[in-house]
Amino acid sequence: MKTNYLCRVEELKRLTDTIWLLELDASNIREDIKPGQFFHVKCGEGYLRRPFSVCDFKDGMLRIAFEEKGRGTKALARVKQGEYVDVLGPLGNGFDIGYDRICVVGGGIGVFPLLYLLNKSEGSRKDAVLGFLCKDKVVLENEFENSCDNLVIACDDGSYGVRGFVTTALEKHLEKHDFDIVYTCGPSIMMKKVYEICKKHNIPCQVSLEERMGCGIGACLVCVCEVKKENVLQNKRVCKDGPVMWANEVYYD
Amino acid sequence: MINVGGLELKNPVIAASGTFGFGREFSEYYDLGRLGGISVKGLTLEPRMGNKTPRICETPSGILNSVGLQNPGVHEFVRTEIPFLRQFDTKIIANIAGNSFSDYEQMAEILNDADVDAIELNVSCPNVKDGVVFGQDPQLLEKLTRSVKDRFEKPLFVKLTPNVTSIVDTAKAAEAGGADGVSLINTLLGMAIDIYRRRPVLANNTGGLSGPCVKPVAVRMVHEVYRNVNIPVIGMGGIETGEDAVEFIIAGASCVMVGTANFADPLACIKVIDGIEEYMEKMKIKDVRELVGSLEFN
Incomplete structure (x- = not known):
């Protein structure tokens, strides 16, 4: 129990x-x-x-x-x-692991679950593209450095790493590198953009969602999000069915 | 065993509707057979997607919620959830909500042929359009109760809303309509505002308040109803511990429901059951029935 x-x-x-x-x-x-x-x-x-x-x-x-x-x-x-x-x-349900070449894309406090994901993805080639508002907001840089093969840090204001949004950095990164899966966690507007970029490159993408929760175990139906599965719209519980979901089901057209 | 309006319970603790789903999630934490009963997530005739998010907001000592009766519909409940729940030695109470007499009547007929132990008539959900109308009009409520009672042979409980001038009037109406008991209180209609956006926090603007903050209101209402009707009262509203439950029982509740506490602690119902037993041992009370309505006024 x-x-x-x-x-x-x-x-x-x-x-x-x-x-x-x-x-x-x-x-x-x-x-x-x-x-x-x-x-x-x-x-x-x-x-x-x-x-x-x-x-x-x-x-x-x-x-x-x-x-x-x-x-x-x-x-x-x-x-x-x-x-x-x-x-x-x-x-909740975690990320699907075991792919050969993986890339994690995180924004702000969304980077945290991605560190554990990198650490548990033994045997994969691992890249990380992380975005922060500014230099003062950059967190756990050394840990990420040690946990992946290639780290890109972007700051919106250019005060550290590459200048601009993490999504711009990702677009550039995907021009040079190929991946079997992209995992992302961050503000929903960012994750949606990450999904659109992945779609263009034909790379499957998993997102980790956030929603106000009640019980956390799937009973109260407070943290639902609408997903489209096999062409049917349905409510999924972020806490129990997620928080990790396939991006194409969450950001359906 | 305690008998509440014809429903035999192994102990006086029932998981409250809307906080317990159909028990599946909690079955990972304990044997559901330890519960007196389970009042399942409010059912409607057709499946419902519920309201937009955010559906919840924390308040001092409680929560506001506006889920909006998301549920798979009564047919799916009968097909998949009853067989699941029947694996456990506990009573199944089907909580039903409708927008019309016809909705309620059809569900009563469907459930009369299904393997449930009782119906709890939900005429008090504040989060759906027209949901509370039946629960606020004593004449309508009496008529609705009778109509469901005519179609359902097992015990029928009516869940009362506190959002009325006199809860005694609606309790009496339920009794007159043939209810085997009343359960109270449902949530108190409330609102919380995000002062930076000047908008309600909940997507549905208003929601139902529950949790420890409503307990004194609930205890008072349970006692008022207990003194004015002759059918059993099921008490609820902010119960977290055995002591809380005993308070309701002394006020007049024959048994209690534990709701919002399940959100904070999946083992809440078990803690309430154990807490009642500890109190009885400490106070040397053999039968919980001795306590029901034993309140003496100052």
Whole structure:
């Protein structure tokens, strides 16, 4: 039977002015954690849990990154080393792995699940194209550098890496390199553009979606998104049927 | 065993409609046979896609939701969900919602031939057009209750909305129409505003408020209804613990439903069941029936 877990806070690191990396001792979690899956985390006195994708999981250490935004994440940004955090998971469907040549495309806080995806894609040729607003918002550059074969960083304002949107960087990257799959996570407008670029190049694309969630396990039907499968429009639950989905089903024509 | 309007329950805890799907997701966390019963996701005659997102918003000590009765329709429920639920030793309560007498009557007939243990008449969903009309008009409600009762042989419960001037009037109407019990409260109509966009947070503009924040309102209403009708009352509204449940039972509830708490903790129902038992042991009470309506006013 599935259950929730209490995990000890090992460290809470500040990555930027608003982004934090939480390291939890998750050696009590015996389940297999797939890249793209998430944990539903109790945050302070907030009534609902908050969903965070897995940034990394290795040797019993679970890493979750989050942006301090509302009441819940503000509370989570105040946890102290040695305290325990109540996590439910791993939940949802992760990325399909096992392709020969892969490229991950991330924007802002969307980059985090892609790090774990790269780390779990052993044997693949791995490229990463990551976009941030500006130099101050660039996160985990060393980790990504170590986890892939070829890293491109783009900043919208040109303050670091290549200048411009991540989608422009991706277009250029695809002119020179061929891939069997593209995985993307970031703002929905960015992911849609990534899908359109992949479509032009005939590369299958998986997206990791975000939606306000209730239960996180598929019961409350709060986090649905419309997808088109075999020409039929239907509601899929981001938490249970996703958060990873095939881009052509989400961004149907 | 406790008997609630002809429905035999192994314990007084039922999973509330709309918070538990058809039990599938929770069956990964515990044996559904531990529950007194399950009131399934609100069913309509035809499948419904529900409202646009966002469908949820957290509030102080609770949530606002506006799912809009997304469900696969009563036929699909009978075909695939009843066989699944029957694997577990628990009671199946079919929660049904309609826009017309005909909708409700057809569903009652379909379910009378299906393997469910009871119907919960949903005349109080605030998130669909016309959804609450039946629940706010005592005369209409009495007529609707009788019409469904005539078509369904097993216990019939009417779920009452708190969005009325007097919930006693609608409870009495349900009783007059032949209901075997009433369940209350459904969610309180509410709204939350994004002050930076000056728009409602929920796509549907308004939604139903639930969770611990509504509990005192629910306890008061359960007690008022208990004192004024002779049919059993099923209490709900913000129950998270055994103590919460006992509060409702003392107020007059024969059994309780656990709803929103399932969102925060998939094991919430089990914790409520265990908590009631702990209270009874501590207070040396042998039978939960001794507690029902045992409230004494100051």
